[in-house]
Amino acid sequence: MKITRLDLDDTGSPEGLVTKILKAEPDLPVPVPVEELAQCVDITDIATLTTEGYEGGLITDDCKSEGVILVNAAARRGRRRFTIGHELGHFLIPTHRPAKSGQFLCSREDMRRWSVQENDAYARMEVEANRFSALLLMPPPILRGVMEKFRDPDLAHITELAGLFDVSKEPAARAYANYHHQPVAIAVVKDSIVLRIYKHTKFPRIGISYGSPVPRNSLFHYAAKSGQKITEVRQNGAELWLESDWGKRLPTLYEQVFYQQEGFALIMLWVEQEEEDEERDPEENRTARQRWQDRLSGRNRW
Numbered sequence: 001m002k003i004t005r006l007d008l009d010d011t012g013s014p015e016g017l018v019t020k021i022l023k024a025e026p027d028l029p030v031p032v033p034v035e036e037l038a039q040c041v042d043i044t045d046i047a048t049l050t051t052e053g054y055e056g057g058l059i060t061d062d063c064k065s066e067g068v069i070l071v072n073a074a075a076r077r078g079r080r081r082f083t084i085g086h087e088l089g090h091f092l093i094p095t096h097r098p099a100k101s102g103q104f105l106c107s108r109e110d111m112r113r114w115s116v117q118e119n120d121a122y123a124r125m126e127v128e129a130n131r132f133s134a135l136l137l138m139p140p141p142i143l144r145g146v147m148e149k150f151r152d153p154d155l156a157h158i159t160e161l162a163g164l165f166d167v168s169k170e171p172a173a174r175a176y177a178n179y180h181h182q183p184v185a186i187a188v189v190k191d192s193i194v195l196r197i198y199k200h201t202k203f204p205r206i207g208i209s210y211g212s213p214v215p216r217n218s219l220f221h222y223a224a225k226s227g228q229k230i231t232e233v234r235q236n237g238a239e240l241w242l243e244s245d246w247g248k249r250l251p252t253l254y255e256q257v258f259y260q261q262e263g264f265a266l267i268m269l270w271v272e273q274e275e276e277d278e279e280r281d282p283e284e285n286r287t288a289r290q291r292w293q294d295r296l297s298g299r300n301r302w
Contacts, residue, residue: 090129096125255267
């Protein structure tokens with residue numbers, strides 16, 4: 001790889017940095033060689049982190065002239081790669097300054113932050129580092145090309161994405177929900193409790209909060225004893241998961257479950273929205289009195 005820090009000058013956002021990386025390395029391979037890339041931009045070593053309770057760390061000087069990335073020794077390969085990307089984000093984003101001079105320490109919860117309150121500077125740095133790592137390991141131009149071949153949503157695609165980009169299933173699930181052309185959401189579940197939900201921008205409002213049990217009538221409970229690792233996609237009641245608006249019918253909802261180890265599971269929710277009829281008469285649902293009053297009003301304006 002030929003990229004250097006000079007190629008990344010005058011860039012401060014995760015999106016800007018990844019854009020410049022892709023410009024400097026137009027033939028960047030997949031899976032992205034994140035350790036080699038780190039070395040090209042002045043990370044001198046990737047070492048084992050022994051501090052209890054943390055997933056990753058970064059040791060650098062105040063000028064960030066060079067740095068050492070630390071990774072939890074127990075991290076699996078996909079988690080390790082995400083951690084390296086996260087710490088590299090701290091190193092490359094100019095506004096990121098550690099609470100303790102020259103040292104970032106990041107917990108597993110830090111690496112699950114995707115939103116932040118306006119005045120929380122620490123959380124903002126963690127969100128940006130996560131965004132940088134996700135964009136770097138699954139570059140959007142490449143990811144979009146892969147997603148084009150996926151038609152109807154299916155959790156089996158998550159395994160394919162995770163293998164192709166060499167990431168864990170959860171970041172693959174998040175990318176899948178964000179980039180699929182259909183409105184889908186994917187809930188991350190541990191011991192029947194909803195931990196997180198990643199969803200498409202067009203997915204309806206979800207009525208289940210983090211820390212709540214999986215709804216009683218979810219496919220998650222009925223299929224658990226079947227022995228299937230990934231269930232079929234089945235229709236279920238939208239009211240189990242979605243908030244309802246008064247007078248508005250809920251869309252058709254489908255569920256699918258991907259059972260994993262140690263009590264974890266992914267639950268995919270997929271909604272079918274009714275297509276709006278562009279040629280529908282705009283006065284179809286108005287009363288005769290309302291139509292007549294509108295016509296009178298129009299006459300009076302002229």
